[in-house]
Amino acid sequence: MNLKDKVCLITGSASGIGLAIAERYLADGAKVVIADLNGDAAKATAETLNAKGPGKAMAVTMNVTDEAAVNAGVAEVIATWKKIDVLVSNAGIQIVHRLEEFPFEDWKKLLSIHLDGAFLTSKACLPHMYKAGSGAIIFMGSVHSKEASPLKSAYVTAKHGLIGLCKVIAKEGAEHGVRANVICPGFVKTPLVEKQIPEQAKTLGISEEDVVNKIMLGETVDKEFTTVEDVAEIAHVFAAFPTNALTGQSLVVSHGWFMQ
Ligand code: NAD
Numbered sequence: 267m268n269l270k271d272k273v274c275l276i277t278g279s280a281s282g283i284g285l286a287i288a289e290r291y292l293a294d295g296a297k298v299v300i301a302d303l304n305g306d307a308a309k310a311t312a313e314t315l316n317a318k319g320p321g322k323a324m325a326v327t328m329n330v331t332d333e334a335a336v337n338a339g340v341a342e343v344i345a346t347w348k349k350i351d352v353l354v355s356n357a358g359i360q361i362v363h364r365l366e367e368f369p370f371e372d373w374k375k376l377l378s379i380h381l382d383g384a385f386l387t388s389k390a391c392l393p394h395m396y397k398a399g400s401g402a403i404i405f406m407g408s409v410h411s412k413e414a415s416p417l418k419s420a421y422v423t424a425k426h427g428l429i430g431l432c433k434v435i436a437k438e439g440a441e442h443g444v445r446a447n448v449i450c451p452g453f454v455k456t457p458l459v460e461k462q463i464p465e466q467a468k469t470l471g472i473s474e475e476d477v478v479n480k481i482m483l484g485e486t487v488d489k490e491f492t493t494v495e496d497v498a499e500i501a502h503v504f505a506a507f508p509t510n511a512l513t514g515q516s517l518v519v520s521h522g523w524f525m526q
Contacts, residue, residue: 405431454494
């Protein structure tokens with residue numbers, strides 16, 4: 267199971283989990299597309315990755331909520347590398363409010379990045395995968411694809427929704443050799459989570475230490491954060507697994523926070 271010369275488009279990969287997945291795929295000989303809303307960061311990331319290794323990263327500026335931008339980014343990849351073998355729909359944000367105070371605009375923004383983003387990137391990549399007769403789509407879910415937490419109505423709704431979309435793609439894609447799976451990480455210390463610690467402390471009226479120890483890690487078996495490398499390892503398995511035996515699944519990687 268390796269990704270040698272596979273073209274892997276990863277959204278939101280100028281930072282955090284997406285970046286770690288890009289590094290893991292590159293280490294396995296893949297060609298990676300750093301697709302991010304922040305085009306400057308995507309370019310800088312691709313340059314850094316190319317300076318480190320044999321030079322197989324390209325940057326694409328892509329807002330995953332914008333159909334034209336997604337299609338243009340995918341067209342750029344096809345023009346450069348002629349195919350897309352793996353899509354990791356990873357771009358995401360977090361916005362926390364109590365439901366009765368949740369601004370509708372924030373609700374729509376979050377759902378759009380997570381769900382429209384997964385839909386639009388899948389829609390743009392699938393025809394190329396179908397043409398090739400193989401492909402892997404990976405959605406970045408969360409423990410919140412299976413479990414709920416207060417203040418996260420939009421995020422929990424979006425992350426649950428990704429499992430439904432994955433299952434449909436698994437059924438539609440099977441005859442073309444295309445698989446779809448969801449990774450469901452627990453808390454990983456990335457900029458997305460660092461930002462939440464003071465926000466949750468303020469909203470819940472507790473200390474930042476309590477947010478980490480009681481809320482984020484309270485239900486884990488060992489009070490440890492999941493790491494970006496842990497998530498990247500699962501992303502490697504889902505990308506490289508060679509048959510339809512592994513499709514339509516969602517795997518929780520969370521230090522036992524949620525057990526199925
Ligand atoms: P991060 O903030 O470090 O990185 C997110 C990246 O997505 C950024 O580079 C950002 O520029 C990009 N992005 C945001 N909006 C975009 C858009 N509209 N189009 C394209 N790119 C966009 O966050 P992270 O923690 O690495 O999160 C990555 C994914 O993992 C998200 O889907 C998140 O929900 C999920 N996740 C994170 C955790 C965690 O604890 N960090 C846990 C479970 C799931």
